[in-house]
Amino acid sequence: MxxxxxxxxxxxxxxxxxxxxxxxxxxxxxxxxxxxxxxxxxxxxxxxxxxxxxxxxxxxxxxxxxxxxxxxxxxxxxxxxxxxxxxxxxxxxxxxxxxxxxxxKGPHCYSFFEGNDAFEARDELTAFYLTDFLVRQFNAFVWKPLGLDRHPELRDMYFGNYEKLVYQAQLDDPDLQKLAESYAEKMGLTYEYRYTGYGDLETTLKTL
Incomplete structure (x- = not known):
């Protein structure tokens, strides 16, 4: 199990x-x-x-x-x-x-999963990021805390300045990809899939 x-x-x-x-x-x-x-x-x-x-x-x-x-x-x-x-x-x-x-090192997990240098070079100010964990826990960690399960009309207020949802995948899981794409549609954002693996997290732990 x-x-x-x-x-x-x-x-x-x-x-x-x-x-x-x-x-x-x-x-x-x-x-x-x-x-x-x-x-x-x-x-x-x-x-x-x-x-x-x-x-x-x-x-x-x-x-x-x-x-x-x-x-x-x-x-x-x-x-x-x-x-x-x-x-x-x-x-x-x-x-x-x-x-x-x-x-x-890094500002957040979205950065070190992609690799801090690569992430900084992208300078994506209008991207909303999901990781494997956040795809699995989207409702508990994104939708419900923002009150969108009760007030979906607030969607544009929260996400109006974003242009796309970027799913940074640690695993190549088609089921998670489908979920992430459905969340992008739910948020009114274009969808981008980006396989990162474990990025700087793995290289950092291997040095310890």
């Missing part, structure tokens, strides 16, 4: 020996981190995820990271934060420097 997203956010990866690293990560990245860990045999990495809903509440990220680092610091050789800035306005980077832990 396939694990649910909620189960994945609390899954630890068993590791033994020296050089153990704890990954403190966004729950929205759990599947991808586990896939990278398994594919690259990174058995020294353990995973502890914060609630994925913090994706919508960046003000909760820094306090939660500080609490987790304090809690687990003595149990690991090092701790690495698998968040980018993620709407914290530089506060997460400052906290990580203060705590002496590393973090993923």
């Amino acid at each position: 396939q694990a649910s997203d909620e189960e994945l956010t609390t899954q630890g990866l068993d590791a033994t020996g020296d050089g153990r690293v704890l990954l403190l990560a966004c729950g929205a990245l759990a599947r991808e981190i586990i896939a990278v860990q398994q594919q690259n045999r990174l058995s020294h990495l353990d995973l502890q995820c914060l609630p994925a809903i913090y994706h919508n509440h960046p003000e909760r990220i820094v306090p939660a990271i500080k609490e987790a680092v304090t809690k687990y610091n003595d149990d690991y050789d090092s701790i690495f934060v698998v968040y980018a800035d993620c709407g914290t306005g530089g506060l997460l980077e400052a906290a990580c420097q203060e705590l002496g832990v590393g973090m993923v």
Whole structure:
């Protein structure tokens, strides 16, 4: 049976020996981190995820990271934060420097999935991005929090300045592609599919 997203956010990866690293990560990245860990045999990495809903509440990220680092610091050789800035306005980077832990480079997951350099070069100000996680959880993380399930007439107010929906796919999954395309139509946006794989997330974890 396939694990649910909620189960994945609390899954630890068993590791033994020296050089153990704890990954403190966004729950929205759990599947991808586990896939990278398994594919690259990174058995020294353990995973502890914060609630994925913090994706919508960046003000909760820094306090939660500080609490987790304090809690687990003595149990690991090092701790690495698998968040980018993620709407914290530089506060997460400052906290990580203060705590002496590393973090993923980039403004957000959309950037590091594509590759930070490639993403910056695109300069897409009118694109709305979805990842595999957000396609699976579109209603819970996009539609309902914006109140569009109750007030669909607000759609143009939220998305009127966007021109396209870009689905950054980590997996080549036709079912997810169909869902993403249907969400683009629902939002009144043109649709673009862009397979990114794990991008800078994978290259970063492989260096730990």
